[in-house]
Amino acid sequence: MPEEEKDYYVLFHNHTEGLELYQYVRSRGISVKISPTPRVASVCCGMSLLVGADAIAEVRQCIEASQAAYDRIVALPRQIDPHRDKFC
Amino acid sequence: MADYHEMWESLGMDVKAHDQLCAVLPTAFGDTYLSQENRPENMAYYDFVVSEIHGVRPAELIEHQKAGGKVLGTFCLYVPDEIVFAAGGIATGLCGGSQFWVPDGEKVLPKNTCPLIKASVGARVGRTCPFFRIADMYVGETTCDGKKKAWEVLAEDVPVHVMDMPQMKRPQDVQKWIGEIGIFRDVVEKFTGNKVTKENLQAAIVLLNEKRRALARVFACRKADPVPLSGKDALLMMQIAFYDDPGRCAEMANKLADELEQRIRDGHGVFAKGTKRILVTGTPMAIPNWKLHHLIETSGAVVVCEECCTGTRYFENLVAEDCQTIEEQFSALAKRYMKNNCACFTPNQGRIDDILRLAKEYKADGVIDVNLKFCTLYDMEGRDVERALKKEGIPVLGLETDYTDTDAEQLRTRIGAFVEMLG
Ligand code: SF4
Ligand code: SF4
Numbered sequence: 001m002p003e004e005e006k007d008y009y010v011l012f013h014n015h016t017e018g019l020e021l022y023q024y025v026r027s028r029g030i031s032v033k034i035s036p037t038p039r040v041a042s043v044c045c046g047m048s049l050l051v052g053a054d055a056i057a058e059v060r061q062c063i064e065a066s067q068a069a070y071d072r073i074v075a076l077p078r079q080i081d082p083h084r085d086k087f088c
Numbered sequence: 089m090a091d092y093h094e095m096w097e098s099l100g101m102d103v104k105a106h107d108q109l110c111a112v113l114p115t116a117f118g119d120t121y122l123s124q125e126n127r128p129e130n131m132a133y134y135d136f137v138v139s140e141i142h143g144v145r146p147a148e149l150i151e152h153q154k155a156g157g158k159v160l161g162t163f164c165l166y167v168p169d170e171i172v173f174a175a176g177g178i179a180t181g182l183c184g185g186s187q188f189w190v191p192d193g194e195k196v197l198p199k200n201t202c203p204l205i206k207a208s209v210g211a212r213v214g215r216t217c218p219f220f221r222i223a224d225m226y227v228g229e230t231t232c233d234g235k236k237k238a239w240e241v242l243a244e245d246v247p248v249h250v251m252d253m254p255q256m257k258r259p260q261d262v263q264k265w266i267g268e269i270g271i272f273r274d275v276v277e278k279f280t281g282n283k284v285t286k287e288n289l290q291a292a293i294v295l296l297n298e299k300r301r302a303l304a305r306v307f308a309c310r311k312a313d314p315v316p317l318s319g320k321d322a323l324l325m326m327q328i329a330f331y332d333d334p335g336r337c338a339e340m341a342n343k344l345a346d347e348l349e350q351r352i353r354d355g356h357g358v359f360a361k362g363t364k365r366i367l368v369t370g371t372p373m374a375i376p377n378w379k380l381h382h383l384i385e386t387s388g389a390v391v392v393c394e395e396c397c398t399g400t401r402y403f404e405n406l407v408a409e410d411c412q413t414i415e416e417q418f419s420a421l422a423k424r425y426m427k428n429n430c431a432c433f434t435p436n437q438g439r440i441d442d443i444l445r446l447a448k449e450y451k452a453d454g455v456i457d458v459n460l461k462f463c464t465l466y467d468m469e470g471r472d473v474e475r476a477l478k479k480e481g482i483p484v485l486g487l488e489t490d491y492t493d494t495d496a497e498q499l500r501t502r503i504g505a506f507v508e509m510l511g
Protein backbone atom coordinates (compact mmCIF):
# COMPACT_ATOMS: atom_id res chain seq x y z
CA MET A 1 0.00 0.00 0.00
CA PRO A 2 1.63 3.32 -1.07
CA GLU A 3 2.33 5.55 1.93
CA GLU A 4 0.20 8.47 0.61
CA GLU A 5 -2.93 6.27 0.44
CA LYS A 6 -2.52 5.15 4.04
CA ASP A 7 -3.96 6.61 7.22
CA TYR A 8 -3.04 5.78 10.78
CA TYR A 9 -5.38 5.38 13.72
CA VAL A 10 -4.03 5.67 17.25
CA LEU A 11 -6.24 3.56 19.50
CA PHE A 12 -6.63 4.03 23.25
CA HIS A 13 -7.83 2.11 26.28
CA ASN A 14 -10.20 4.96 27.15
CA HIS A 15 -11.08 8.46 26.00
CA THR A 16 -9.10 10.17 28.76
CA GLU A 17 -5.91 8.83 27.21
CA GLY A 18 -7.16 9.85 23.78
CA LEU A 19 -7.96 13.42 24.75
CA GLU A 20 -4.62 13.83 26.52
CA LEU A 21 -2.64 12.83 23.47
CA TYR A 22 -4.89 14.92 21.23
CA GLN A 23 -4.18 18.05 23.32
CA TYR A 24 -0.47 17.35 23.41
CA VAL A 25 -0.18 16.77 19.68
CA ARG A 26 -2.36 19.76 18.74
CA SER A 27 -0.44 22.08 21.07
CA ARG A 28 2.56 21.29 18.89
CA GLY A 29 0.65 22.26 15.77
CA ILE A 30 0.53 18.74 14.34
CA SER A 31 -2.55 17.97 12.32
CA VAL A 32 -4.63 15.08 13.72
CA LYS A 33 -8.36 14.47 13.95
CA ILE A 34 -10.55 12.82 16.57
CA SER A 35 -12.35 9.97 14.85
CA PRO A 36 -14.68 7.16 15.80
CA THR A 37 -12.57 4.00 15.64
CA PRO A 38 -13.14 2.24 12.30
CA ARG A 39 -14.52 -1.23 12.68
CA VAL A 40 -11.61 -2.71 10.69
CA ALA A 41 -9.21 -1.34 13.29
CA SER A 42 -11.06 -2.66 16.32
CA VAL A 43 -14.39 -4.18 17.28
CA CYS A 44 -14.58 -1.84 20.26
CA CYS A 45 -15.89 1.61 19.49
CA GLY A 46 -14.93 4.95 20.94
CA MET A 47 -12.50 7.63 19.89
CA SER A 48 -9.21 7.21 18.12
CA LEU A 49 -6.83 9.72 16.57
CA LEU A 50 -6.72 9.84 12.80
CA VAL A 51 -3.24 10.70 11.61
CA GLY A 52 -2.16 11.20 8.00
CA ALA A 53 0.95 9.46 6.69
CA ASP A 54 2.77 12.81 6.64
CA ALA A 55 2.26 13.33 10.39
CA ILE A 56 2.64 9.87 11.87
CA ALA A 57 6.38 10.17 12.56
CA GLU A 58 5.79 13.37 14.55
CA VAL A 59 2.90 11.78 16.46
CA ARG A 60 5.12 8.84 17.37
CA GLN A 61 7.70 11.32 18.66
CA CYS A 62 5.01 13.03 20.74
CA ILE A 63 3.99 9.69 22.25
CA GLU A 64 7.60 9.00 23.09
CA ALA A 65 8.25 12.46 24.53
CA SER A 66 5.05 12.62 26.59
CA GLN A 67 5.06 8.96 27.56
CA ALA A 68 1.40 9.03 26.50
CA ALA A 69 -0.67 5.97 27.28
CA TYR A 70 -2.31 4.38 24.25
CA ASP A 71 -3.33 0.97 23.02
CA ARG A 72 -1.82 0.60 19.54
CA ILE A 73 -1.39 2.24 16.16
CA VAL A 74 -3.12 0.71 13.17
CA ALA A 75 -2.25 1.55 9.56
CA LEU A 76 -5.17 1.28 7.16
CA PRO A 77 -5.78 2.08 3.52
CA ARG A 78 -7.58 5.46 3.35
CA GLN A 79 -11.00 4.87 4.93
CA ILE A 80 -12.58 8.18 4.00
CA ASP A 81 -14.49 8.68 0.76
CA PRO A 82 -16.79 11.73 0.60
CA HIS A 83 -18.51 10.37 -2.52
CA ARG A 84 -19.41 6.95 -1.17
CA ASP A 85 -22.90 8.25 -0.24
CA LYS A 86 -23.44 5.64 2.43
CA PHE A 87 -25.24 7.25 5.32
CA CYS A 88 -26.25 5.62 8.53
CA MET B 89 -10.23 0.93 23.81
CA ALA B 90 -13.49 2.14 25.23
CA ASP B 91 -15.72 -0.79 25.98
CA TYR B 92 -19.26 0.10 26.91
CA HIS B 93 -20.71 -3.37 26.44
CA GLU B 94 -21.27 -3.89 30.14
CA MET B 95 -23.20 -0.62 30.43
CA TRP B 96 -25.28 -1.41 27.34
CA GLU B 97 -26.09 -4.87 28.65
CA SER B 98 -27.15 -3.47 32.01
CA LEU B 99 -29.53 -1.16 30.12
CA GLY B 100 -31.21 -4.19 28.57
CA MET B 101 -30.00 -3.35 25.08
CA ASP B 102 -29.80 -5.78 22.20
CA VAL B 103 -26.03 -5.42 22.09
CA LYS B 104 -25.58 -7.64 19.07
CA ALA B 105 -27.98 -5.64 16.92
CA HIS B 106 -26.59 -2.36 18.25
CA ASP B 107 -23.16 -3.50 17.20
CA GLN B 108 -24.20 -3.18 13.55
CA LEU B 109 -24.78 0.53 14.09
CA CYS B 110 -21.40 0.87 15.78
CA ALA B 111 -19.87 -0.74 12.70
CA VAL B 112 -21.25 1.72 10.15
CA LEU B 113 -21.16 5.00 12.10
CA PRO B 114 -17.37 5.51 11.85
CA THR B 115 -17.45 5.16 8.07
CA ALA B 116 -20.40 7.53 7.64
CA PHE B 117 -18.88 10.08 10.01
CA GLY B 118 -15.47 9.86 8.36
CA ASP B 119 -16.89 10.27 4.85
CA THR B 120 -19.16 13.15 5.86
CA TYR B 121 -17.18 15.05 8.46
CA LEU B 122 -13.52 14.07 8.54
CA SER B 123 -13.26 14.49 4.76
CA GLN B 124 -13.69 18.24 5.27
CA GLU B 125 -10.63 20.49 5.17
CA ASN B 126 -9.86 23.51 7.23
CA ARG B 127 -12.44 22.94 9.94
CA PRO B 128 -12.39 25.09 13.07
CA GLU B 129 -10.25 23.62 15.85
CA ASN B 130 -13.23 23.74 18.19
CA MET B 131 -15.15 21.19 16.12
CA ALA B 132 -12.89 18.62 17.80
CA TYR B 133 -15.27 18.60 20.76
CA TYR B 134 -18.18 17.58 18.52
CA ASP B 135 -16.06 14.93 16.78
CA PHE B 136 -15.28 13.58 20.23
CA VAL B 137 -18.96 13.49 21.20
CA VAL B 138 -19.83 11.50 18.08
CA SER B 139 -16.87 9.17 18.57
CA GLU B 140 -18.18 8.36 22.05
CA ILE B 141 -21.84 8.84 21.15
CA HIS B 142 -23.30 5.87 22.99
CA GLY B 143 -20.76 5.95 25.79
CA VAL B 144 -19.82 9.21 27.48
CA ARG B 145 -23.17 11.05 27.69
CA PRO B 146 -25.20 7.91 28.53
CA ALA B 147 -22.71 7.23 31.35
CA GLU B 148 -23.30 10.77 32.68
CA LEU B 149 -27.05 10.26 32.59
CA ILE B 150 -26.71 6.98 34.46
CA GLU B 151 -24.59 8.72 37.12
CA HIS B 152 -27.37 11.29 37.48
CA GLN B 153 -29.88 8.48 37.98
CA LYS B 154 -27.66 6.75 40.53
CA ALA B 155 -27.71 9.99 42.52
CA GLY B 156 -31.51 9.83 42.50
CA GLY B 157 -32.11 12.08 39.47
CA LYS B 158 -34.55 11.46 36.65
CA VAL B 159 -34.02 11.65 32.90
CA LEU B 160 -36.90 12.73 30.66
CA GLY B 161 -36.76 12.09 26.93
CA THR B 162 -38.34 14.64 24.58
CA PHE B 163 -39.20 14.68 20.88
CA CYS B 164 -40.26 18.20 20.08
CA LEU B 165 -39.25 21.83 20.37
CA TYR B 166 -42.46 22.77 22.14
CA VAL B 167 -41.65 20.82 25.28
CA PRO B 168 -40.20 23.30 27.80
CA ASP B 169 -36.97 21.77 29.10
CA GLU B 170 -36.88 24.52 31.74
CA ILE B 171 -39.48 22.68 33.84
CA VAL B 172 -37.41 19.49 33.86
CA PHE B 173 -34.13 21.19 34.78
CA ALA B 174 -35.85 23.34 37.44
CA ALA B 175 -37.01 20.11 39.13
CA GLY B 176 -33.47 18.74 39.12
CA GLY B 177 -34.12 16.41 36.19
CA ILE B 178 -32.32 16.17 32.87
CA ALA B 179 -34.18 16.58 29.59
CA THR B 180 -32.64 14.86 26.60
CA GLY B 181 -33.74 14.89 22.97
CA LEU B 182 -34.60 11.44 21.69
CA CYS B 183 -35.36 11.87 17.98
CA GLY B 184 -33.98 9.14 15.76
CA GLY B 185 -32.13 10.14 12.59
CA SER B 186 -30.83 6.79 11.36
CA GLN B 187 -32.21 4.30 8.85
CA PHE B 188 -30.78 1.65 11.16
CA TRP B 189 -33.77 2.03 13.49
CA VAL B 190 -36.47 2.24 10.79
CA PRO B 191 -37.11 -1.51 10.23
CA ASP B 192 -37.79 -2.02 13.95
CA GLY B 193 -40.19 0.93 13.84
CA GLU B 194 -41.95 -0.61 10.85
CA LYS B 195 -42.70 -3.71 12.90
CA VAL B 196 -45.17 -1.71 14.99
CA LEU B 197 -46.05 1.27 12.76
CA PRO B 198 -47.35 1.52 9.20
CA LYS B 199 -44.59 1.76 6.61
CA ASN B 200 -46.03 5.03 5.36
CA THR B 201 -45.06 6.83 8.58
CA CYS B 202 -42.33 9.46 8.48
CA PRO B 203 -38.83 8.03 9.07
CA LEU B 204 -38.28 10.26 12.09
CA ILE B 205 -41.15 8.61 13.91
CA LYS B 206 -40.29 5.12 12.69
CA ALA B 207 -36.66 5.52 13.74
CA SER B 208 -37.58 6.95 17.14
CA VAL B 209 -40.03 4.15 17.91
CA GLY B 210 -37.67 1.57 16.40
CA ALA B 211 -34.82 2.70 18.64
CA ARG B 212 -37.01 1.98 21.67
CA VAL B 213 -38.67 -1.26 20.65
CA GLY B 214 -35.49 -2.66 19.08
CA ARG B 215 -33.52 -1.79 22.24
CA THR B 216 -30.66 -0.44 20.17
CA CYS B 217 -30.08 3.04 21.58
CA PRO B 218 -28.85 3.69 25.13
CA PHE B 219 -30.60 7.08 25.35
CA PHE B 220 -33.96 5.47 24.64
CA ARG B 221 -33.24 2.90 27.34
CA ILE B 222 -32.04 5.39 29.93
CA ALA B 223 -34.93 7.88 29.81
CA ASP B 224 -37.22 7.24 32.79
CA MET B 225 -40.13 8.97 31.13
CA TYR B 226 -40.89 10.14 27.59
CA VAL B 227 -42.63 13.43 26.97
CA GLY B 228 -44.76 13.47 23.84
CA GLU B 229 -46.96 16.16 22.32
CA THR B 230 -50.00 16.29 20.09
CA THR B 231 -48.25 17.83 17.10
CA CYS B 232 -48.56 15.64 14.01
CA ASP B 233 -50.86 12.63 13.64
CA GLY B 234 -48.01 10.14 13.38
CA LYS B 235 -46.48 11.20 16.66
CA LYS B 236 -49.84 11.25 18.42
CA LYS B 237 -50.37 7.59 17.68
CA ALA B 238 -46.72 6.70 18.28
CA TRP B 239 -47.05 7.74 21.93
CA GLU B 240 -49.65 5.03 22.39
CA VAL B 241 -47.23 2.42 21.06
CA LEU B 242 -44.40 3.69 23.21
CA ALA B 243 -46.60 3.93 26.31
CA GLU B 244 -46.90 0.15 26.27
CA ASP B 245 -43.21 -0.01 27.12
CA VAL B 246 -42.25 3.18 28.99
CA PRO B 247 -44.06 5.90 30.99
CA VAL B 248 -45.20 8.62 28.59
CA HIS B 249 -46.66 12.03 29.37
CA VAL B 250 -48.31 13.75 26.40
CA MET B 251 -48.64 17.53 26.27
CA ASP B 252 -51.75 18.69 24.46
CA MET B 253 -50.46 21.20 21.90
CA PRO B 254 -52.69 23.97 20.60
CA GLN B 255 -52.99 23.90 16.81
CA MET B 256 -53.55 27.64 16.40
CA LYS B 257 -51.89 30.75 17.78
CA ARG B 258 -54.73 32.84 19.12
CA PRO B 259 -54.43 34.42 22.60
CA GLN B 260 -56.61 31.65 24.04
CA ASP B 261 -54.14 29.10 22.61
CA VAL B 262 -51.27 30.71 24.47
CA GLN B 263 -53.44 30.57 27.61
CA LYS B 264 -54.09 26.91 26.98
CA TRP B 265 -50.35 26.29 26.63
CA ILE B 266 -49.75 27.96 30.00
CA GLY B 267 -52.22 25.44 31.45
CA GLU B 268 -50.45 22.53 29.74
CA ILE B 269 -47.09 23.68 31.09
CA GLY B 270 -48.72 23.74 34.54
CA ILE B 271 -49.90 20.14 34.12
CA PHE B 272 -46.43 19.17 32.92
CA ARG B 273 -44.95 20.86 36.02
CA ASP B 274 -47.23 18.75 38.25
CA VAL B 275 -46.19 15.54 36.47
CA VAL B 276 -42.50 16.41 36.65
CA GLU B 277 -42.71 17.38 40.32
CA LYS B 278 -44.37 14.08 41.18
CA PHE B 279 -41.94 12.08 39.07
CA THR B 280 -38.76 13.75 40.36
CA GLY B 281 -39.98 14.37 43.89
CA ASN B 282 -38.79 17.97 43.60
CA LYS B 283 -40.80 21.19 43.62
CA VAL B 284 -40.50 23.74 40.82
CA THR B 285 -39.96 27.09 42.55
CA LYS B 286 -39.56 30.61 41.23
CA GLU B 287 -35.86 30.39 42.06
CA ASN B 288 -35.01 27.07 40.43
CA LEU B 289 -37.18 27.93 37.42
CA GLN B 290 -35.36 31.24 37.07
CA ALA B 291 -32.03 29.39 37.14
CA ALA B 292 -33.27 26.97 34.45
CA ILE B 293 -34.56 29.82 32.29
CA VAL B 294 -31.18 31.56 32.42
CA LEU B 295 -29.32 28.28 31.80
CA LEU B 296 -31.29 27.49 28.66
CA ASN B 297 -31.26 31.09 27.44
CA GLU B 298 -27.46 31.03 27.72
CA LYS B 299 -27.45 27.95 25.55
CA ARG B 300 -29.69 29.68 23.00
CA ARG B 301 -27.48 32.77 22.98
CA ALA B 302 -24.37 30.68 22.37
CA LEU B 303 -25.91 28.74 19.50
CA ALA B 304 -27.18 32.01 18.02
CA ARG B 305 -23.63 33.43 18.12
CA VAL B 306 -22.38 30.53 16.02
CA PHE B 307 -25.21 30.97 13.55
CA ALA B 308 -24.57 34.71 13.27
CA CYS B 309 -21.05 33.89 12.04
CA ARG B 310 -22.53 31.97 9.15
CA LYS B 311 -23.77 35.23 7.67
CA ALA B 312 -20.18 36.08 6.66
CA ASP B 313 -18.74 35.50 3.20
CA PRO B 314 -16.50 33.54 3.10
CA VAL B 315 -18.41 31.45 5.59
CA PRO B 316 -16.17 30.29 8.47
CA LEU B 317 -18.11 27.09 9.26
CA SER B 318 -19.64 24.44 7.05
CA GLY B 319 -23.36 23.75 7.23
CA LYS B 320 -22.57 20.17 8.16
CA ASP B 321 -20.58 21.30 11.18
CA ALA B 322 -23.30 23.72 12.28
CA LEU B 323 -25.84 20.93 11.95
CA LEU B 324 -23.71 18.63 14.08
CA MET B 325 -23.46 21.27 16.80
CA MET B 326 -27.26 21.62 16.77
CA GLN B 327 -27.91 17.89 16.84
CA ILE B 328 -25.62 17.46 19.83
CA ALA B 329 -27.24 20.45 21.58
CA PHE B 330 -30.39 18.35 21.96
CA TYR B 331 -28.82 15.95 24.39
CA ASP B 332 -25.65 17.48 25.75
CA ASP B 333 -25.48 19.06 29.19
CA PRO B 334 -26.89 22.56 28.55
CA GLY B 335 -24.12 24.42 30.40
CA ARG B 336 -21.40 22.55 28.53
CA CYS B 337 -23.30 23.01 25.27
CA ALA B 338 -23.21 26.79 25.78
CA GLU B 339 -19.55 26.75 26.77
CA MET B 340 -18.52 24.77 23.69
CA ALA B 341 -20.68 26.78 21.31
CA ASN B 342 -19.22 30.01 22.73
CA LYS B 343 -15.69 28.69 22.22
CA LEU B 344 -16.57 27.81 18.65
CA ALA B 345 -18.12 31.25 18.15
CA ASP B 346 -14.93 32.94 19.47
CA GLU B 347 -12.92 31.07 16.88
CA LEU B 348 -15.38 31.80 14.08
CA GLU B 349 -15.46 35.51 14.91
CA GLN B 350 -11.65 35.52 14.68
CA ARG B 351 -11.85 33.69 11.36
CA ILE B 352 -14.19 36.37 10.06
CA ARG B 353 -11.78 39.11 11.17
CA ASP B 354 -9.03 37.23 9.30
CA GLY B 355 -11.21 36.73 6.22
CA HIS B 356 -10.76 33.00 6.64
CA GLY B 357 -13.46 30.65 5.31
CA VAL B 358 -14.12 26.94 4.83
CA PHE B 359 -15.52 27.58 1.38
CA ALA B 360 -14.20 30.12 -1.15
CA LYS B 361 -15.75 33.57 -1.06
CA GLY B 362 -18.69 33.65 -3.44
CA THR B 363 -19.61 29.96 -3.02
CA LYS B 364 -23.36 29.64 -3.58
CA ARG B 365 -25.22 29.94 -0.30
CA ILE B 366 -28.19 27.74 0.55
CA LEU B 367 -30.84 28.15 3.20
CA VAL B 368 -32.38 24.79 4.12
CA THR B 369 -35.94 24.76 5.42
CA GLY B 370 -38.34 21.98 6.35
CA THR B 371 -38.43 18.91 8.55
CA PRO B 372 -35.90 18.34 11.35
CA MET B 373 -32.62 16.49 10.84
CA ALA B 374 -32.02 14.34 13.90
CA ILE B 375 -28.60 12.86 14.52
CA PRO B 376 -27.06 11.11 12.52
CA ASN B 377 -29.03 12.43 9.53
CA TRP B 378 -26.34 14.34 7.64
CA LYS B 379 -27.40 13.28 4.17
CA LEU B 380 -28.82 16.46 2.64
CA HIS B 381 -26.12 18.76 3.99
CA HIS B 382 -23.43 16.42 2.75
CA LEU B 383 -24.94 16.21 -0.71
CA ILE B 384 -25.28 20.00 -0.94
CA GLU B 385 -21.77 20.67 0.30
CA THR B 386 -20.22 18.17 -2.09
CA SER B 387 -22.15 19.74 -4.98
CA GLY B 388 -20.48 23.13 -5.03
CA ALA B 389 -22.64 25.02 -2.51
CA VAL B 390 -22.62 25.69 1.22
CA VAL B 391 -25.52 25.56 3.68
CA VAL B 392 -25.53 28.86 5.59
CA CYS B 393 -28.67 28.43 7.68
CA GLU B 394 -31.42 25.97 8.58
CA GLU B 395 -34.95 27.16 9.22
CA CYS B 396 -36.07 24.03 11.01
CA CYS B 397 -36.16 22.47 14.45
CA THR B 398 -32.50 21.44 14.20
CA GLY B 399 -31.71 25.03 13.19
CA THR B 400 -32.86 28.54 14.06
CA ARG B 401 -36.13 27.45 15.66
CA TYR B 402 -34.20 25.81 18.47
CA PHE B 403 -32.59 29.02 19.71
CA GLU B 404 -34.48 31.99 18.34
CA ASN B 405 -36.60 33.85 20.93
CA LEU B 406 -35.53 33.89 24.57
CA VAL B 407 -37.69 33.36 27.63
CA ALA B 408 -38.12 36.66 29.53
CA GLU B 409 -35.70 36.70 32.46
CA ASP B 410 -37.29 39.55 34.43
CA CYS B 411 -40.41 37.80 35.76
CA GLN B 412 -41.47 38.65 39.31
CA THR B 413 -43.73 35.69 40.02
CA ILE B 414 -43.94 32.03 39.02
CA GLU B 415 -47.15 32.83 37.13
CA GLU B 416 -45.26 35.37 35.06
CA GLN B 417 -42.55 32.80 34.41
CA PHE B 418 -45.11 30.31 33.12
CA SER B 419 -46.60 32.93 30.90
CA ALA B 420 -43.13 33.86 29.60
CA LEU B 421 -42.39 30.21 28.87
CA ALA B 422 -45.67 29.75 26.98
CA LYS B 423 -45.11 32.91 24.95
CA ARG B 424 -41.60 31.90 23.97
CA TYR B 425 -42.50 28.36 22.97
CA MET B 426 -45.58 29.45 21.06
CA LYS B 427 -43.34 31.60 18.86
CA ASN B 428 -42.04 28.41 17.25
CA ASN B 429 -43.43 28.10 13.77
CA CYS B 430 -44.06 24.42 13.08
CA ALA B 431 -46.20 23.22 10.20
CA CYS B 432 -48.55 21.55 12.69
CA PHE B 433 -50.10 25.01 13.26
CA THR B 434 -52.76 26.57 11.10
CA PRO B 435 -52.30 29.07 9.67
CA ASN B 436 -48.52 29.18 9.80
CA GLN B 437 -47.61 32.45 8.12
CA GLY B 438 -44.92 32.97 10.78
CA ARG B 439 -42.79 30.27 9.17
CA ILE B 440 -43.01 31.86 5.73
CA ASP B 441 -42.00 35.21 7.26
CA ASP B 442 -39.08 33.51 8.99
CA ILE B 443 -37.88 31.87 5.78
CA LEU B 444 -37.95 35.17 3.89
CA ARG B 445 -36.23 37.00 6.75
CA LEU B 446 -33.53 34.34 7.15
CA ALA B 447 -32.89 34.13 3.40
CA LYS B 448 -32.08 37.84 3.48
CA GLU B 449 -30.14 37.82 6.75
CA TYR B 450 -27.95 34.94 5.65
CA LYS B 451 -27.69 36.23 2.07
CA ALA B 452 -28.94 32.94 0.64
CA ASP B 453 -28.67 32.52 -3.12
CA GLY B 454 -31.30 29.80 -3.00
CA VAL B 455 -33.53 27.82 -0.67
CA ILE B 456 -33.91 24.04 -0.45
CA ASP B 457 -37.21 23.02 1.10
CA VAL B 458 -36.79 19.46 2.28
CA ASN B 459 -39.42 17.20 3.67
CA LEU B 460 -39.16 13.76 5.10
CA LYS B 461 -41.21 11.23 3.20
CA PHE B 462 -44.75 10.84 4.58
CA CYS B 463 -44.68 14.14 6.47
CA THR B 464 -47.91 15.54 5.10
CA LEU B 465 -47.70 18.76 7.11
CA TYR B 466 -44.43 20.02 5.67
CA ASP B 467 -45.21 18.60 2.26
CA MET B 468 -48.45 20.58 2.07
CA GLU B 469 -46.88 23.72 3.43
CA GLY B 470 -44.22 23.47 0.71
CA ARG B 471 -46.65 25.04 -1.73
CA ASP B 472 -46.88 28.24 0.32
CA VAL B 473 -43.14 28.27 0.92
CA GLU B 474 -42.41 28.00 -2.80
CA ARG B 475 -44.95 30.61 -3.74
CA ALA B 476 -43.63 33.15 -1.24
CA LEU B 477 -40.02 32.61 -2.26
CA LYS B 478 -40.80 32.86 -5.97
CA LYS B 479 -42.64 36.10 -5.33
CA GLU B 480 -39.49 37.48 -3.73
CA GLY B 481 -37.37 36.21 -6.63
CA ILE B 482 -35.51 33.70 -4.46
CA PRO B 483 -34.83 30.40 -6.27
CA VAL B 484 -36.24 27.38 -4.46
CA LEU B 485 -35.89 23.62 -4.84
CA GLY B 486 -38.36 21.29 -3.13
CA LEU B 487 -36.99 17.85 -2.19
CA GLU B 488 -38.47 14.81 -0.53
CA THR B 489 -36.24 12.19 0.99
CA ASP B 490 -35.85 9.69 3.81
CA TYR B 491 -32.94 8.11 5.67
CA THR B 492 -31.98 5.55 3.02
CA ASP B 493 -29.02 5.84 0.64
CA THR B 494 -30.99 4.84 -2.43
CA ASP B 495 -31.89 8.34 -3.64
CA ALA B 496 -28.49 9.91 -2.98
CA GLU B 497 -27.41 9.88 -6.61
CA GLN B 498 -30.70 11.33 -7.81
CA LEU B 499 -30.64 14.02 -5.13
CA ARG B 500 -27.07 14.91 -6.00
CA THR B 501 -28.09 15.39 -9.64
CA ARG B 502 -31.01 17.63 -8.73
CA ILE B 503 -29.02 19.65 -6.21
CA GLY B 504 -26.13 19.98 -8.69
CA ALA B 505 -28.50 21.31 -11.36
CA PHE B 506 -30.05 23.75 -8.87
CA VAL B 507 -26.66 25.07 -7.77
CA GLU B 508 -25.60 25.47 -11.40
CA MET B 509 -28.79 27.37 -12.10
CA LEU B 510 -27.91 29.82 -9.31
CA GLY B 511 -25.16 31.05 -11.66
S1 SF4 C 1 -41.17 19.89 13.31
FE1 SF4 C 1 -42.88 20.45 14.67
S2 SF4 C 1 -43.47 18.51 15.61
FE2 SF4 C 1 -41.40 18.23 14.78
S3 SF4 C 1 -40.00 18.73 16.46
FE3 SF4 C 1 -40.33 20.57 15.29
S4 SF4 C 1 -41.96 21.62 16.35
FE4 SF4 C 1 -42.04 19.51 17.03
S1 SF4 D 1 -41.31 15.28 10.20
FE1 SF4 D 1 -43.54 15.61 10.02
S2 SF4 D 1 -44.46 13.57 10.22
FE2 SF4 D 1 -42.35 13.45 10.97
S3 SF4 D 1 -42.50 13.79 13.17
FE3 SF4 D 1 -42.11 15.80 12.25
S4 SF4 D 1 -44.11 16.71 11.86
FE4 SF4 D 1 -44.42 14.52 12.26
